[in-house]
Amino acid sequence: MGSRLHVVNEEKEFSSQLSPQLGEWGLSNAGFNYNVVSVFGSQSTGKSTLLNRLFGTTFDVMNESQRRQTTKGIWMCKAKEIPLLVMDVEGTDGRERGEDQDFERKSALFSLAASSVLLINMWEHQVGLYQGANMGLLKTVMEVNFSMFIANSQASFPESKPPKTLLLFVIRDHIGTTPLDNLRSTLTNDIENIWNSVSKPEGLAKADLSDYFDLGFVTLPHKLLQPDEFDHQTSTIRNDYFTKSTSGNYILKPEYHRQIPADGLSHYLQTIWDKVQNNKDLDVPTQQELLAQYRCDEIAAEALKVFHSRLIAVRKPVEVGKFVPELGKVMRDSKKEALDMFDSTAFRYTKTVYEKKREELTETISTTLSPLYINQVKNLHKKAIDSYKKELHARLKSDSYDFSNVVKESSIHHLQTFIDQAKEITLAGTDWSYIETLEQLKVDIDTVSADCRSDELIKLLNQLERSIQKDAGEFVEVSLNNPDAEMWDKVLDRFNALIERSKTSYVTKAKRLNSTDQEIKATTGSLLRRAWISLRNKIEEQCSESILLFRLRTIFEDKFRYDDKGIPRVWRPTDDIEAIYADAREYTLQLLKLYRNIKPQDINNLFTYPQLDDSVLDIIKVSDLEESYNYEESLQVLGEAKEAQLAGRFKKDADAIYVEAKRSVVSSISKIPLWFYVALLILGWNELWAVLSNPLYLTLSILGLVTAYFVYTLNLGGPISTILMTVGKEVNRIIVDKMINIQNEARNAANGAATPEASSDVNKNAAAS
Numbered sequence: 001m002g003s004r005l006h007v008v009n010e011e012k013e014f015s016s017q018l019s020p021q022l023g024e025w026g027l028s029n030a031g032f033n034y035n036v037v038s039v040f041g042s043q044s045t046g047k048s049t050l051l052n053r054l055f056g057t058t059f060d061v062m063n064e065s066q067r068r069q070t071t072k073g074i075w076m077c078k079a080k081e082i083p084l085l086v087m088d089v090e091g092t093d094g095r096e097r098g099e100d101q102d103f104e105r106k107s108a109l110f111s112l113a114a115s116s117v118l119l120i121n122m123w124e125h126q127v128g129l130y131q132g133a134n135m136g137l138l139k140t141v142m143e144v145n146f147s148m149f150i151a152n153s154q155a156s157f158p159e160s161k162p163p164k165t166l167l168l169f170v171i172r173d174h175i176g177t178t179p180l181d182n183l184r185s186t187l188t189n190d191i192e193n194i195w196n197s198v199s200k201p202e203g204l205a206k207a208d209l210s211d212y213f214d215l216g217f218v219t220l221p222h223k224l225l226q227p228d229e230f231d232h233q234t235s236t237i238r239n240d241y242f243t244k245s246t247s248g249n250y251i252l253k254p255e256y257h258r259q260i261p262a263d264g265l266s267h268y269l270q271t272i273w274d275k276v277q278n279n280k281d282l283d284v285p286t287q288q289e290l291l292a293q294y295r296c297d298e299i300a301a302e303a304l305k306v307f308h309s310r311l312i313a314v315r316k317p318v319e320v321g322k323f324v325p326e327l328g329k330v331m332r333d334s335k336k337e338a339l340d341m342f343d344s345t346a347f348r349y350t351k352t353v354y355e356k357k358r359e360e361l362t363e364t365i366s367t368t369l370s371p372l373y374i375n376q377v378k379n380l381h382k383k384a385i386d387s388y389k390k391e392l393h394a395r396l397k398s399d400s401y402d403f404s405n406v407v408k409e410s411s412i413h414h415l416q417t418f419i420d421q422a423k424e425i426t427l428a429g430t431d432w433s434y435i436e437t438l439e440q441l442k443v444d445i446d447t448v449s450a451d452c453r454s455d456e457l458i459k460l461l462n463q464l465e466r467s468i469q470k471d472a473g474e475f476v477e478v479s480l481n482n483p484d485a486e487m488w489d490k491v492l493d494r495f496n497a498l499i500e501r502s503k504t505s506y507v508t509k510a511k512r513l514n515s516t517d518q519e520i521k522a523t524t525g526s527l528l529r530r531a532w533i534s535l536r537n538k539i540e541e542q543c544s545e546s547i548l549l550f551r552l553r554t555i556f557e558d559k560f561r562y563d564d565k566g567i568p569r570v571w572r573p574t575d576d577i578e579a580i581y582a583d584a585r586e587y588t589l590q591l592l593k594l595y596r597n598i599k600p601q602d603i604n605n606l607f608t609y610p611q612l613d614d615s616v617l618d619i620i621k622v623s624d625l626e627e628s629y630n631y632e633e634s635l636q637v638l639g640e641a642k643e644a645q646l647a648g649r650f651k652k653d654a655d656a657i658y659v660e661a662k663r664s665v666v667s668s669i670s671k672i673p674l675w676f677y678v679a680l681l682i683l684g685w686n687e688l689w690a691v692l693s694n695p696l697y698l699t700l701s702i703l704g705l706v707t708a709y710f711v712y713t714l715n716l717g718g719p720i721s722t723i724l725m726t727v728g729k730e731v732n733r734i735i736v737d738k739m740i741n742i743q744n745e746a747r748n749a750a751n752g753a754a755t756p757e758a759s760s761d762v763n764k765n766a767a768a769s
């Protein structure tokens with residue numbers, strides 16, 4: 001607390017340390033709960049001594065032996081235990097500054113702008129003397145008071161009066177011979193005279209001194225001659241005038257306060273000094289307003305900084321399309337926190353400025369939050385649509401549902417949820433609106449419902465188409481495998497019945513999906529077209545070349561190889577194979593003609609479907625195949641060329657079967673006649689009897705017959721002959737080798753003395769041969 005600050009130094013420069021110093025003194029957040037006191041008086045009149053005694057400050061006191069000026073510029077120190085800033089101003093008539101009277105005036109202006117109390121320090125013997133009693137300085141103070149506080153007061157302080165200043169005269173070395181009352185009256189008289197001589201602004205010519213200044217007078221005994229009394233008196237003044245607010249003499253009254261909040265004091269004094277220093281008009285109310293603007297901006301900036309930091313966590317997710325449930329709370333809390341922070345300090349500044357700046361801050365906050373709101377509303381919209389889709393699909397999966405009810409319930413629920421959540425993030429006092437998005441959501445929900453219904457219809461159509469395909473596949477195959485004149489009647493009859501069932505089922509389900517009659521009509525038409533295409537595909541499949549050829553061949557064989565009773569024919573030479581063959585072939589070729597066209601006997605069985613037109617295409621999408629399908633063309637199954645080709649191939653197959661039949665007759669004719677066996681028995685009777693009567697021959701014969709039987713029945717003829725052939729070859733090879741060896745040995749024996757080489761050559765030649 002003992003530290004002091006050279007607020008304005010000898011070079012008339014304002015200190016940059018005032019703001020931190022105020023913080024050190026614990027006054028930054030004091031608001032209006034502080035005061036400023038300045039002391040004026042001639043040089044070396046004990047001003048610093050007085051301040052140190054009164055307020056416990058640490059201003060330099062002149063060294064008795066040197067008698068040199070100690071206070072240069074303006075010093076500031078905080079009073080001990082009182083929220084009071086004390087300014088020690090360089091003494092008037094400063095000898096060191098010589099003719100620089102300008103500083104006096106500047107310091108007076110500066111002190112008056114900040115201080116609620118001006119202490120005028122003077123010796124008792126100076127009372128009544130114009131120069132010594134600083135009367136010149138007082139005149140300056142009174143004059144500048146007008147220009148500083150009053151000139152624009154109507155503009156700046158429309159409701160309030162300009163602040164008053166207390167001039168407290170401290171009469172030093174008061175011996176007591178002249179009572180204080182006399183001194184007071186002399187000084188009051190002098191001051192009144194000065195007041196009267198001061199040129200006053202227009203309209204204030206008759207203004208009273210007491211409207212702007214209060215006067216106070218205290219005396220102090222000689223410090224050196226009456227030290228105890230001096231101490232006692234300074235202590236009394238400190239308590240009564242500056243400490244005890246309940247005391248009758250207490251002078252730190254609110255009416256003297258300059259209404260500069262402590263947090264803005266540094267900037268305010270700096271500006272004041274700059275104006276004073278540059279000899280510019282010093283209009284305190286304007287300065288206060290400027291200060292208010294400056295400080296309110298500063299406070300708002302600090303509040304906004306904190307405000308932005310609160311939004312970091314939610315900003316990104318909201319921007320990337322994520323729904324942030326706590327956004328409403330975060331926005332409300334951060335806005336309130338910022339405004340509270342602003343209010344807590346800024347409310348002390350000029351009301352109009354404060355209110356305007358608060359409005360600006362509110363606007364900035366709203367502008368910052370607005371994109372978050374807009375994004376969050378978009379996210380809500382997306383969330384509502386996604387959730388609506390999911391719910392709709394889930395509910396439509398259940399076996400029994402009423403589409404219109406499901407849509408109604410679900411859409412009301414989602415719209416209400418959207419409204420509730422959008423309301424929750426709509427901050428009071430803003431013109432934010434979610435109505436446009438709500439309207440869009442309604443449209444989108446309707447679109448989703450329509451899409452969903454359309455999907456369900458398509459799903460239904462697909463299911464029925466598959467079911468028709470399966471059922472049609474079975475009866476088409478059965479009917480086409482047994483061709484007769486009523487083949488197509490059977491197919492179409494079954495198909496019509498199937499379509500009738502499917503149509504009834506479809507219409508029932510489509511009505512549950514809330515489809516309109518038009519939609520049902522259009523989609524039923526599509527179902528019929530698709531069903532016909534499926535049937536036609538199945539017919540195509542069953543009339544493919546291979547299947548049809550196989551079928552013709554089967555029909556032919558049935559007719560050719562089996563008689564009318566269905567018994568297989570064993571061809572005899574007496575049979576008229578050619579006629580049977582021609583008959584069967586003609587019969588089959590006639591049946592082939594049935595496959596040419598889908599042509600029922602009963603014309604009523606002919607299936608038709610509604611044609612596609614634009615009104616249908618407006619309602620449903622159809623495949624290209626369905627759109628371009630030609631019903632008339634689809635009635636033709638086999639083209640002429642294909643039929644001729646099939647007939648040709650069939651004839652070849654039939655011919656082959658015919659030739660086979662013919663061959664079987666020829667082979668049966670070429671068998672050994674019976675009489676040959678009778679002749680053989682008569683001629684070979686003796687040999688047969690010889691075998692039968694001899695047990696050995698009989699046994700061998702039976703064994704031979706049994707073996708032959710098994711070889712024949714098990715079809716072992718081939719393998720056995722292969723084995724026998726192989727064995728024969730092997731035996732042949734061994735015999736040849738043996739014979740060569742024997743020949744070589746015989747030749748060696750005949751030659752006698754043949755050489756080993758010659759012998760070897762012979763062997764090689766023999767081997768080679």
Ligand SMILES: Nc1nc2c(ncn2[C@@H]2O[C@H](COP(=O)(O)OP(=O)(O)OP(=O)(O)O)[C@@H](O)[C@H]2O)c(=O)[nH]1
Pocket residue numbers: 042043044045046047048049050060061062063064068069070071072090091172173221222223224
């Ligand atoms: N006669 C007398 N002398 C005093 C009194 N108080 C202080 N002094 C002396 O006056 C001299 C100047 O005291 P300062 O307190 O330095 O006076 P100042 O007005 O602050 O001086 P500057 O800052 O240089 O203008 C010192 O030598 C003090 O001892 C007093 O009440 N009576």
